[in-house]
Amino acid sequence: MNTTKKTKLGKLAALxxxxxxxxxxGKGTGQTGIADTDGVDVTVDTRGVKITMWTGFGSDMxxxxxxxxxxxxxxxxxxxxHESKGGYDNLLKAINxxxxxxxxxxxxxxxxxxxxxxxxxxxxxxxxxLMKNDANRYNFTKNNIKYxxxxxxxxNYKDFYTDYTVENExxxxxxxGTGYIDGVPFNKSTEVxxxxxxxxxxxVKNQNIVKGLTGGVEIKVPETWAEVKTVGTAIxxxxxxxxxxxDADGKILGSDGNAYDSTDACTQAExxxxxxxxxxxxxxxxxxxxxxxxxxxxxxxxxYGGQFTEVDKQQTGxxxxxxxxxxxxxxxxxxxxxxDSNVLGxxxxxxxxxxxxxxxxxxxxMNISSTAGLKNVDNNSFKVKxxxxxxxxxxxxxxxxxxxxxxxxxxxxxxxxxxSWKLMVYLSQQANGKFAAATGYFPTxxxxxxxxxxxxxxxxxxxxxxxxxxxxxxxxxxxxxVGNKWNKFVDPGFRGSADIRAAxxxxxxxxxxNTYQSVEETLSEVEKTVIDYVKK
Numbered sequence: 043m044n045t046t047k048k049t050k051l052g053k054l055a056a057l058x059x060x061x062x063x064x065x066x067x068g069k070g071t072g073q074t075g076i077a078d079t080d081g082v083d084v085t086v087d088t089r090g091v092k093i094t095m096w097t098g099f100g101s102d103m104x105x106x107x108x109x110x111x112x113x114x115x116x117x118x119x120x121x122x123x124h125e126s127k128g129g130y131d132n133l134l135k136a137i138n139x140x141x142x143x144x145x146x147x148x149x150x151x152x153x154x155x156x157x158x159x160x161x162x163x164x165x166x167x168x169x170x171x172l173m174k175n176d177a178n179r180y181n182f183t184k185n186n187i188k189y190x191x192x193x194x195x196x197x198n199y200k201d202f203y204t205d206y207t208v209e210n211e212x213x214x215x216x217x218x219g220t221g222y223i224d225g226v227p228f229n230k231s232t233e234v235x236x237x238x239x240x241x242x243x244x245x246v247k248n249q250n251i252v253k254g255l256t257g258g259v260e261i262k263v264p265e266t267w268a269e270v271k272t273v274g275t276a277i278x279x280x281x282x283x284x285x286x287x288x289d290a291d292g293k294i295l296g297s298d299g300n301a302y303d304s305t306d307a308c309t310q311a312e313x314x315x316x317x318x319x320x321x322x323x324x325x326x327x328x329x330x331x332x333x334x335x336x337x338x339x340x341x342x343x344x345x346y347g348g349q350f351t352e353v354d355k356q357q358t359g360x361x362x363x364x365x366x367x368x369x370x371x372x373x374x375x376x377x378x379x380x381x382d383s384n385v386l387g388x389x390x391x392x393x394x395x396x397x398x399x400x401x402x403x404x405x406x407x408m409n410i411s412s413t414a415g416l417k418n419v420d421n422n423s424f425k426v427k428x429x430x431x432x433x434x435x436x437x438x439x440x441x442x443x444x445x446x447x448x449x450x451x452x453x454x455x456x457x458x459x460x461x462s463w464k465l466m467v468y469l470s471q472q473a474n475g476k477f478a479a480a481t482g483y484f485p486t487x488x489x490x491x492x493x494x495x496x497x498x499x500x501x502x503x504x505x506x507x508x509x510x511x512x513x514x515x516x517x518x519x520x521x522x523x524v525g526n527k528w529n530k531f532v533d534p535g536f537r538g539s540a541d542i543r544a545a546x547x548x549x550x551x552x553x554x555x556n557t558y559q560s561v562e563e564t565l566s567e568v569e570k571t572v573i574d575y576v577k578k
Contacts, residue, residue, distance in 0.1 A: 076161050076214070076224075077452045079459065080171035084179050088192070088461040089119035093148040093454075095465070096137065098130035098446070103229075106480040110473050117468075118192040120461045130446070134159070141165050148453050148462040151228050151446040154209040154535020155543075160449065161213055161224065162537060167450040169223045172463050173199055187489075194464045195472045201487040202227055202470075205443050205530045212353050212361070212534035219355040226470045227486035229477070230445035231414040232523060232530060233337060234515050235431050237263055238407045240424035244297060244316050251299035255280045264408075267345075267376060267432045270330050274385030277329040277407060284319040285327065293320040318423065322404050328387030330380070331397035331406040335388050336547040337442050338410070339365070342373040344440040344531055345433055351542055353534045354577075361536030362577045365546065366565045373434075374561045378553045388550050412444060413515040414482060417508045426507075428515050430522045439528040445483065482512040484519050491520070538575045545572045 099107060104126045111122045125147075127133040134156045140146040141163040152160075160166040176197045179190035188196040199207075211221035245252045245261040252261050259276040262269075283301055284293055292301035296313030308315050332338045340350045348369025353361045380386035392400050398418035401409045410431055411419060419426055433439045448466050450459065469477065470486055475493030478485045485491040500516055523530050533539070545568050551557075558564045569576060 076164055076166055076168055078168050078171050079450075080174070082172060082175070082459050082463075083456045084172065084175050084460050084463070086456045086460050088457055088464065090121075091119075091457050091461040092121040092123065093458055093461050093465065095122050095124045096133060096147040096150040097124065097126050098128070098133035098151065099126050100128065101126075103481055106477065109480075110469065110477050111465075113473065114465060114468050118194060118461075118464060120464065122465060130156070137165075138163065144453070146451050146453065148458055149448060149450055149465060151448050152225075153446055153540070154213060154225075155537070155540035157210065157224055157447070157449050158213050158535060158537040158539070160451070165452050166224060167452050167459070169226070169450065172450075172459075173197060173223060176463075190464075192464070195467055195489075197226075197467050198471065198487070198489065199223070199226070201489050203487060203524075205532055206230055206445075206447075206486055209532045209535040210447050212355075212536060215355050215359045221355070225447035225449040226466060228446055228448045228470055228474075229414075229481070229483040230443060230486055231412050231483055232441055232443055232519060233334070233341075233410050233431050234413055234416075234428040234518050235263075236401070236409050236411050236416065236419050236426050236428045236511075238401075238404075238424050239427040241316055241407055242427075243425075244314075248297075248299070252276075252280065255283075255299060263429060264432055267342075267434055270408075270432050271380060271383065271385060274329040274380070275383060278327070278384060281317070281319060281327060281329075282324065284317060285322060285324040286320065287324070293322075294318055317404060319404055326392070326400075326405050328384060328391060328400075328406055330385055330408045331387040331389075331391075331400065332410040332550075333389065333396045333398070333412065333415075334410075335390075335550040336543050337444075338377070338388075339370075339374070339546045339549050340533065340543070341431070341440055341442050342377065342434075343367075343370045344529075345438045346370070346373040347438065348373070350546070351533050351536075351539060353536055361534060361539055361542075361575065363542045363545070363569065363572045363575045364577070365542075366569045370565060371561050374549065374553060374565070377550065378561060381554045386554075388554060390551050390554065413484070413512070413519070414445070416482060416511045416515060420508045420511065426511060428511060428518060430518055430528070436527065439526075440531055441523055441528060443530045443532045482515070484516065538572070542572050542575055545569075 111124055115121055127136050137146050146165055157166060179196060180188050181191040182189055206227035210225035211223060213224045214222050242263050249260055256276040256279050261273055261276050264270045264273045284295055286293060292303045294302040294305055294308050294315055295317035296302055296308040297316050298313045302308040305315050343350050343365055346369040348367045350365050351361055352364050389395055389397055397406055397409045400406045401419055402421040431441055448470055450462050471489055474486050474490035475496035479495050479499035485496055522528060548568050552564045558567060
């Protein structure tokens, strides 16, 4: 089994080497002919203009976005032809293929490494000129907000959360080392820990029963990685009698602490069903899981005081992989210990893309999940709650910020460019609170966060269990991550950053299968797959 795993991972590693080598043949960051927007006339009449927008959203998000686009058209008279490419990889491929023909859209969303490839093809617009001249659109003020004659706000770039803007300011640099602005934040998410609250709420209230089943160890929702190990081990010990083995007394844990052969037997004993392990084996069980392997590595490197990547702003303008460092080694030794203790599982353990399916099947009780995918853990068997992810210690609370930005493309005359600019402002700021409330994403700026739509969303009494979970995650974001000594970090985007992230995704798989003899060897071998991005 380990040999097969190593072979598959080796093929991916070889592909990464090829990708990195090809990328290294191009121009360095900041050495392209990307178009400026200094001379665009922002006062041009845009009513009746048609523009195209491409996204990587699925059907649910597309439906919500189209409603916002309809509002925009009613307000401005600008027609937006929106086309979803059904995934971000497909979106990237479609725009890159269209670059030679000039058939790319006016506006699209994407990740920073996508934008880096568009910069290389000279099809992305720098936004600095539009930012500088945007005040010329001014027509009236309402509630201290400035608008143009169509009712579209003026861009307030300083209002964006800086955690979200940095990735679009590290793609290319000016001579003084400051970055050009190549995009603005659009749909943003982060990670939370979802957990089986039916089990944990019962465990916290019945510690006398729990300690009798765990050898005296208390079970609670863990705060730190050290507690993940302690609590995870205690959960394994509690569940051992419930695993589907011939000599097991029963597979159902009742609220009285007894094991039952069936849910009916549990109910007849006037006990509530806390755990249903009838389809779970000991080999299949991992109390703690993590959906995104790359995110796990990148976040833990930060939490342990190290760096994942860096950008040389002054000399080369290029980005580099710097993840092979003592802090990463320490973090991954902790991870390997969790693997070896059967506490930690990743999607590859069950041949899944995510851990939501094992979580819903009682094969996991805690899972680190994206806030944008919380609907995938909703189920009818037990209640789910969410909280912040574990951290190393109180001084190292790092959580990754995710999601896409909006970019404008070098297409059409001033009317198309300004129409696209107005749509960018509308989606990223003016209507962003409404879009966030409808989709579960987080607002990009304080204006959107304080909008009536988002305030009502956070303050409402929701009936759908998915909506309740999304609402809870938004409060984790606002109450915990925004403040409370948390750092919502974004690593800089640059050409090659996607290759380095893909390499990082290999590391947990290697550690889980013990492919290499040590953590040090694992990091060194993975570093070789992106050697062209390692500073000489």
